[in-house]
Amino acid sequence: xxxxxxxxxxxxxxxxxxxxxxxxxxxxxxxxxxxxxxxxxxxxxxxxxxxxxxxxxxxxxxxxxxxxxxxxxxxxxxxxxxxxxxxxxxxxxxxxxxxxxxxxxxxxxxxxxxxxxxxxxxxxxxxxxxxxxxxxxxxxxxxxxxxxxxxxxxxxxxxxxxxxxxxxxxxxxxxxxxxxxxxxxxxxxxxxxxxxxxxxxxxxxxxxxxxxxxxxxxxxxxxxxxxxxxxxxxxxxxxxxxxxxxxxxxxxxxxxxxxxxxxxxx
Amino acid sequence: xxxxxxxxxxxxxxxxxxxxxxxxxxxxxxxxxxxxxxxxxxxxxxxxxxxxxxxxxxxxxxxxxxxxxxxxxxxxxxxxxxxxxxxxxxxxxxxxxxxxxxxxxxxxxxxxxxxxxxxxxxxxxxxxxxxxxxxxxxxxxxxxxxxxxxxxxxxxxxxxxxxxxxxxxxxxxxxxxxxxxxxxxxxxxxxxxxxx
Amino acid sequence: xxxxxxxxxxxxxxxxxxxxxxxxxxxxxxxxxxxxxxxxxxxxxxxxxxxxxxxxxxxxxxxxxxxxxxxxxxxxxxxxxxxxxxxxxxxxxxxxxxxxxxxxxxxxxxxxxxxxxxxxxxxxxxxxxxxxxxxxxxxxxxxxxxxxxxxxxxxxxxxxxxxxxxxxxxxxxxxxxxxxxxxxxxxxxxxxxxxx
Numbered sequence: 233x234x235x236x237x238x239x240x241x242x243x244x245x246x247x248x249x250x251x252x253x254x255x256x257x258x259x260x261x262x263x264x265x266x267x268x269x270x271x272x273x274x275x276x277x278x279x280x281x282x283x284x285x286x287x288x289x290x291x292x293x294x295x296x297x298x299x300x301x302x303x304x305x306x307x308x309x310x311x312x313x314x315x316x317x318x319x320x321x322x323x324x325x326x327x328x329x330x331x332x333x334x335x336x337x338x339x340x341x342x343x344x345x346x347x348x349x350x351x352x353x354x355x356x357x358x359x360x361x362x363x364x365x366x367x368x369x370x371x372x373x374x375x376x377x378x379x380x381x382x383x384x385x386x387x388x389x390x391x392x393x394x395x396x397x398x399x400x401x402x403x404x405x406x407x408x409x410x411x412x413x414x415x416x417x418x419x420x421x422x423x424x425x426x427x428x429x430x431x432x433x434x435x436x437x438x439x440x441x442x443x444x445x446x447x448x449x450x451x452x453x454x455x456x457x458x459x460x461x462x463x464x465x466x467x468x469x470x471x472x473x474x475x476x477x478x479x480x481x482x483x484x485x486x487x488x489x490x491x492x493x494x495x496x497x498x
Numbered sequence: 499x500x501x502x503x504x505x506x507x508x509x510x511x512x513x514x515x516x517x518x519x520x521x522x523x524x525x526x527x528x529x530x531x532x533x534x535x536x537x538x539x540x541x542x543x544x545x546x547x548x549x550x551x552x553x554x555x556x557x558x559x560x561x562x563x564x565x566x567x568x569x570x571x572x573x574x575x576x577x578x579x580x581x582x583x584x585x586x587x588x589x590x591x592x593x594x595x596x597x598x599x600x601x602x603x604x605x606x607x608x609x610x611x612x613x614x615x616x617x618x619x620x621x622x623x624x625x626x627x628x629x630x631x632x633x634x635x636x637x638x639x640x641x642x643x644x645x646x647x648x649x650x651x652x653x654x655x656x657x658x659x660x661x662x663x664x665x666x667x668x669x670x671x672x673x674x675x676x677x678x679x680x681x682x683x684x685x686x687x688x689x690x691x692x693x694x
Numbered sequence: 695x696x697x698x699x700x701x702x703x704x705x706x707x708x709x710x711x712x713x714x715x716x717x718x719x720x721x722x723x724x725x726x727x728x729x730x731x732x733x734x735x736x737x738x739x740x741x742x743x744x745x746x747x748x749x750x751x752x753x754x755x756x757x758x759x760x761x762x763x764x765x766x767x768x769x770x771x772x773x774x775x776x777x778x779x780x781x782x783x784x785x786x787x788x789x790x791x792x793x794x795x796x797x798x799x800x801x802x803x804x805x806x807x808x809x810x811x812x813x814x815x816x817x818x819x820x821x822x823x824x825x826x827x828x829x830x831x832x833x834x835x836x837x838x839x840x841x842x843x844x845x846x847x848x849x850x851x852x853x854x855x856x857x858x859x860x861x862x863x864x865x866x867x868x869x870x871x872x873x874x875x876x877x878x879x880x881x882x883x884x885x886x887x888x889x890x
Contacts, residue, residue: 257587258613300613339610345667346594347587350653354590357654358581360555360564361573362514364710365758367769379781379789379848385858387783387790391807394633499745508747508765525768548740549695551704569704576720578709620810630784630809641808 255293259304260340262289267337274337277330279315283308291423299416299434299441306415307333309422409440413448417471421458426472499544502526503537507563510541516560516651558650559657582652592618593627593649597661601631601642619643627652695740698722699733703759706737712756781821788814789823793845793857797827797838815839823848 256262266285267274286308290301314329420427432445449471452458462469499507505525510517522534538561542554555564565573573579585593592615595607607615622628631644650657695703701721706713718730734757738750751760761769781789788811791803803811818824827840841854851857 257591258611260612304612336610336612340612342664342667343591343594343598343610346598346662346664347590349662349667350594350597351584351590353653353655354582354584356567357557357652358584359567359570360553360654361570361579361581361704361708362562362564363511364579364708365760366514366710367512367761379786381849381851381858383781383786384790384793384849387786388794390783391787391790394639394808499747504745504747505765505768508761508768511748511759511761512769544744544746548744549700550740551695551700552707563707565704565708569701569708572701572721573705573708576705576717578705578713578717623810624813633808 259286259301260337261344262286262301263304264337264341264344274341275334277333279308279312279330283312287419287423302416302419303412305419306412306417309418310415409444410447410451413441413444414451417445417448417452418457421452421471421473424473426470428470429468432471499540500537502529502533503540503544506534506537507541510554510561510563513562516555516557516562516647518560521560555654556656557654558647588613588618589622592622593645596622596628596643597645597649597658598664600644602644603634603636603640603642605640607643696733696736698725698729699736699740702730702733703737706750706757706759709758712751712753712758714756718757782814784809785814785818789818789841789845792818792824792839793841793854796840796854797830798840799830799832799836799838801836803839 256265263282263286266282266289267277270282272278272282283305287305290298290305311329311333417432420432429445429449432449433442449458449460453460457473457475459472459474460469461472502525506522509522509525519531519534519538522538523529523531526533538554544550545553551569552563552565555562570581574581588611591611592607595610596602599606599610604615604619607619619628623630626646626648628643628649629646630641632642633639634642645658655661698721702718705718705721715727715730715734718734719725719727722729734750740746741749747765748759748761751758784807787807788803791806792798795802795806800811800815803815815824819826822842822844824839824845825842826837828838829835830838846853849857
């Protein structure tokens with residue numbers, strides 16, 4: 233895949249060594265990369281295999297903390313479960329659960345192509361240099377500004393119109409994303425026995441993130457998937473897996489860490 | 499060269515951005531837009547026929563004098579000037595989404611790219627490649643972004659119509675409908691993926 | 695033009711300072727200093743005989759392409775025309791917020807307009823429409839902005855009290871303490887908008 237724009241990187245040299253967060257431009261990029269390496273038809277993705285590989289790569293790349301990747305991992309795990317559901321023979325109205333993922337991948341791939349075109353155009357333009365020397369600005373009187381009251385008042389109107397409804401309290405526009413947080417938490421549980429609440433939150437969480445994550449922890453605790461322990465009062469607490477990981481997803485088969493992905497990267 | 503052509507050459511030399519025909523007309527208020535165009539044509543021909551190293555380029559709705567492609571490398575090697583550095587992949591992808599979907603909100607950009615976009619949007623705004631063009635009517639009235647003339651300058655395009663249409667890319671947006679395959683997964687042709 | 699002459703033209707055009715003969719020689723290491731001088735002479739003659747608006751000038755021991763003196767005035771006029779005599783929408787809206795909320799800090803302006811205000815504040819300050827009028831008592835003691843006498847002059851107002859009241863605006867901008875308006879000037883504002 234020489235035409236692939238997947239970045240060159242040293243992968244798996246040291247397991248767990250954080251390479252570069254920007255080695256991939258996002259989870260969709262990583263997913264496309266895996267599909268390309270395996271020469272898989274995008275319309276018929278072997279979800280189970282790809283999900284395992286995806287988890288392994290984000291583990292090896294040290295991307296565990298990146299919420300965007302974890303969210304995708306959660307989606308893949310869920311998709312994998314959906315694919316395992318039995319379906320009746322000759323059932324016509326079966327809707328492929330992979331459909332949405334395929335749509336997103338194709339759309340993203342198109343954007344990649346467009347971005348490539350833009351990049352080539354920019355490179356061509358950069359090959360033409362503008363004049364380097366700029367004469368100092370002439371010592372002219374400042375251009376007389378033309379503003380008048382009408383303009384000012386029109387601007388006032390526009391500002392007022394753009395202020396979200398003037399209410400006494402501000403409504404938080406973003407609803408809690410409990411579902412996303414559950415997916416992320418599931419993905420982390422699948423990977424690790426035990427981790428801290430702070431690991432789950434990641435870097436610089438917003439209040440909404442914290443609340444969503446808390447609800448997700450409570451939800452999975454209710455299902456009996458995890459236990460929570462706090463060693464000191466007001467300290468961070470530990471989240472521990474309470475059911476065997478294979479009940480959530482099969483462990484990636486034991487192999488040299490990252491070997492497949494390392495080949496892929498070459 | 500005619501006096502108007504000289505004036506225009508002087509003005510284009512003095513500015514380091516594309517100048518529109520209307521702006522050039524203010525140099526000689528007596529002149530018509532057609533005169534300005536004729537003079538620009540004369541200047542262009544001068545540069546071409548005499549084998550000058552610079553040319554009159556049509557960019558972002560205006561005209562700018564730029565060096566011809568062949569010389570950039572030698573000039574950069576001699577350290578007299580540097581080419582504009584490349585944007586990151588994330589920035590280019592975000593620009594691609596905005597260029598084709600404008601006006602477009604942050605949520606849609608993030609959905610398409612699968613990553614959060616705050617930092618990239620801010621830096622594209624700081625470089626004046628994108629701007630806020632309005633607010634959506636939806637919840638929270640999110641800001642909508644569009645590309646700027648600086649974006650066209652970066653790519654050396656006359657206008658947005660010069661962007662290729664998405665159908666021209668090798669990836670079609672409509673895949674063969676994913677059918678209920680009975681698990682012959684994995685060995686299918688890599689047609690769509692491979693051809694990029 | 696000979697290849698070396700072209701290369702030199704491109705280099706002098708793209709460089710932001712005068713370049714010496716020795717430096718120009720590094721463009722084409724095979725060439726002798728004499729070759730560079732001959733090429734410079736060829737370029738100079740080209741510009742002179744064809745009546746270009748630019749010339750090869752010798753400055754501080756180096757060479758630079760400059761517009762001829764005769765066109766200085768035209769260039770000034772061009773730059774005059776190029777500079778935008780109007781405020782951008784963003785600047786105008788920021789100015790509106792400051793006019794009606796002064797003294798006001800950057801954070802509050804940004805909250806009201808939903809976008810970052812750094813660049814706009816700077817350009818309004820450069821245009822002497824706003825100035826720093828103090829510091830808030832709050833965290834970090836942020837700067838507070840207010841309008842200048844120039845602002846009043848441009849609007850033809852004697853003092854700020856002459857700014858038309860817009861009841862709507864002051865209510866919308868005081869989301870935390872909506873006071874019952876103390877006088878019935880609400881529709882005065884509307885009429886001002888309509889009549890000017």
